[in-house]
Amino acid sequence: MLHIKCPHCGIRSQNEFSYGGDATVKRPELNKEVTDQEWDNFVYNRVSPRGKHLELWQHLSGCRQWIKVERDTATHEIFKTYKANEEVA
Amino acid sequence: MQKYSIFSLVKNALTGHQNWDLAWKDPNPKEEYDVVIIGGGGHGLATAYYLAKEHQITKVAIIEKGWIGGGNVGRNTTIIRSNYMHDENGLFSEFGMDLWRKMSQDLNYNVMFSPRGIINLAHSDAQMNAYARRGNSMRLNGIDAVLLSREEVKEIIPMADFSDNVRFPIFGGLMQPSAGTARHDAVAWGYARQADSMGVDIIQNCEVTGFDVSAGKIKGIRTSRGNIKAKKVGLCVAGSTNILAEKLNMTLPIETHLLQACVSEPVKPVLDKVVTFGAGHFYISQSDKGEMVMGGDLDGYNSYAQRGNLPTLQHVLTEGIAMMPFLSKLKMLRTWGGIMDMSMDGSPIIDKTHIDGLYLNCGWCYGGFKATPASGWTFAHTIAQDRVHELNAGYSLNRFSTGHIIDEKGLGTKTWIS
Numbered sequence: 001m002l003h004i005k006c007p008h009c010g011i012r013s014q015n016e017f018s019y020g021g022d023a024t025v026k027r028p029e030l031n032k033e034v035t036d037q038e039w040d041n042f043v044y045n046r047v048s049p050r051g052k053h054l055e056l057w058q059h060l061s062g063c064r065q066w067i068k069v070e071r072d073t074a075t076h077e078i079f080k081t082y083k084a085n086e087e088v089a
Numbered sequence: 090m091q092k093y094s095i096f097s098l099v100k101n102a103l104t105g106h107q108n109w110d111l112a113w114k115d116p117n118p119k120e121e122y123d124v125v126i127i128g129g130g131g132h133g134l135a136t137a138y139y140l141a142k143e144h145q146i147t148k149v150a151i152i153e154k155g156w157i158g159g160g161n162v163g164r165n166t167t168i169i170r171s172n173y174m175h176d177e178n179g180l181f182s183e184f185g186m187d188l189w190r191k192m193s194q195d196l197n198y199n200v201m202f203s204p205r206g207i208i209n210l211a212h213s214d215a216q217m218n219a220y221a222r223r224g225n226s227m228r229l230n231g232i233d234a235v236l237l238s239r240e241e242v243k244e245i246i247p248m249a250d251f252s253d254n255v256r257f258p259i260f261g262g263l264m265q266p267s268a269g270t271a272r273h274d275a276v277a278w279g280y281a282r283q284a285d286s287m288g289v290d291i292i293q294n295c296e297v298t299g300f301d302v303s304a305g306k307i308k309g310i311r312t313s314r315g316n317i318k319a320k321k322v323g324l325c326v327a328g329s330t331n332i333l334a335e336k337l338n339m340t341l342p343i344e345t346h347l348l349q350a351c352v353s354e355p356v357k358p359v360l361d362k363v364v365t366f367g368a369g370h371f372y373i374s375q376s377d378k379g380e381m382v383m384g385g386d387l388d389g390y391n392s393y394a395q396r397g398n399l400p401t402l403q404h405v406l407t408e409g410i411a412m413m414p415f416l417s418k419l420k421m422l423r424t425w426g427g428i429m430d431m432s433m434d435g436s437p438i439i440d441k442t443h444i445d446g447l448y449l450n451c452g453w454c455y456g457g458f459k460a461t462p463a464s465g466w467t468f469a470h471t472i473a474q475d476r477v478h479e480l481n482a483g484y485s486l487n488r489f490s491t492g493h494i495i496d497e498k499g500l501g502t503k504t505w506i507s
Contacts, residue, residue: 001400044342055390074392
């Protein structure tokens with residue numbers, strides 16, 4: 001069981017959260033020409049590192065806020081959590 | 090190579106089983122190979138075997154970080170099937186079914202292929218309609234499919250819950266009678282033994298640390314046991330695909346996730362089919378030893394841990410007990426996990442890459458084991474001929490950017506959407 005510290009509610013069990021994937025993916029800016037390759041990278045291509053991974057989770061059965069979690073994908077250690085709009089140090 | 094037969098068994102029994110040959114050698118890496126296959130799992134071993142057998146390319150090495158058969162080929166739930174709707178998946182898997190039927194003779198190794206049939210349960214009228222459509226598509230591709238009514242399902246698996254007050258009543262099901270199971274370890278060992286006998290070097294405990302690429306062409310690999318030159322390199326590393334892709338500066342439509350499986354204590358024969366729950370993600374069969382073999386959902390977040398987390402196991406087994414209530418009486422014997430190369434459309438990739446001489450085999454999601462022979466056969470063809478075979482033409486790497494995704498069930502990495 002993962003224990004995730006929601007920046008709004010405190011430490012809660014994994015069962016209250018839903019996973020949202022890689023948080024470093026950026027949607028292409030729409031005010032310029034976007035190539036197929038840029039869309040491809042945004043929609044499909046992922047680094048999926050072994051080790052530190054910044055990812056989105058939603059506190060679905062809690063405050064319902066989206067948050068960012070920095071977690072190790074091999075050990076499941078959670079280093080730090082952030083509010084969705086917080087800058088990641 | 091020593092042939093396995095009743096006569097060799099009797100002969101060796103008389104000498105106390107002291108004189109059996111090693112099934113495969115343990116060579117040191119040579120300086121150069123025509124083809125290097127990275128990954129000594131089922132797919133890598135099968136690829137090497139078909140390179141030697143179908144294409145007479147025997148200057149081949151298989152490079153394995155751990156030991157052969159220690160990854161997903163030894164961790165799966167051994168199900169073999171071709172019950173797909175889309176042509177790409179159906180024709181590819183049915184080609185594999187033919188190889189499965191001949192495998193024990195072909196490899197001179199008993200892989201215990203058991204075509205006992207698979208039943209996908211339906212729990213609504215809409216699901217019955219969808220299964221009728223899938224069954225018709227399968228039959229058009231020459232794959233056997235039978236649509237079963239509720240009564241027919243009850244006849245075959247009476248231990249499932251057919252009472253009136255269940256949340257997901259069984260409306261019927263779709264059966265592929267020719268589907269089944271096989272002994273997963275034997276598949277790895279059988280391919281390894283034959284590949285070795287035709288001159289393939291199986292190099293274990295050898296980790297790939299980098300690649301030598303110059304002018305857009307692969308020149309060799311760097312490993313923990315030295316550099317190896319190679320004309321062609323095939324990646325066959327399932328859940329480790331992204332780790333190697335990063336060393337090649339490639340970003341792929343793959344995420345690595347953890348999938349768990351478990352077995353109960355062994356019980357007397359009760360279930361002679363593979364059965365899948367249609368209202369969630371749970372499947373079950375009974376092994377020859379009597380254990381109930383079960384599996385289900387991904388843990389749900391990127392993972393390289395090779396070990397599972399209990400919330401998912403609880404969720405999966407809740408579905409199992411809803412489908413077959415007697416499971417609640419059984420004790421759990423073992424649980425384990427493997428790391429899956431989850432592609433974004435749920436279908437695999439067997440293709441060339443932008444690097445000349447580098448070939449990619451990945452994205453097997455939940456269905457890697459049953460694809461072992463067809464994957465090896467088509468990947469060997471792709472490497473030897475430097476072009477894809479029509480069977481794996483649909484499994485291209487660029488299908489995501491061109492919009493030709495093969496969306497069999499809408500299951501990719503994002504299982505929470507389905």
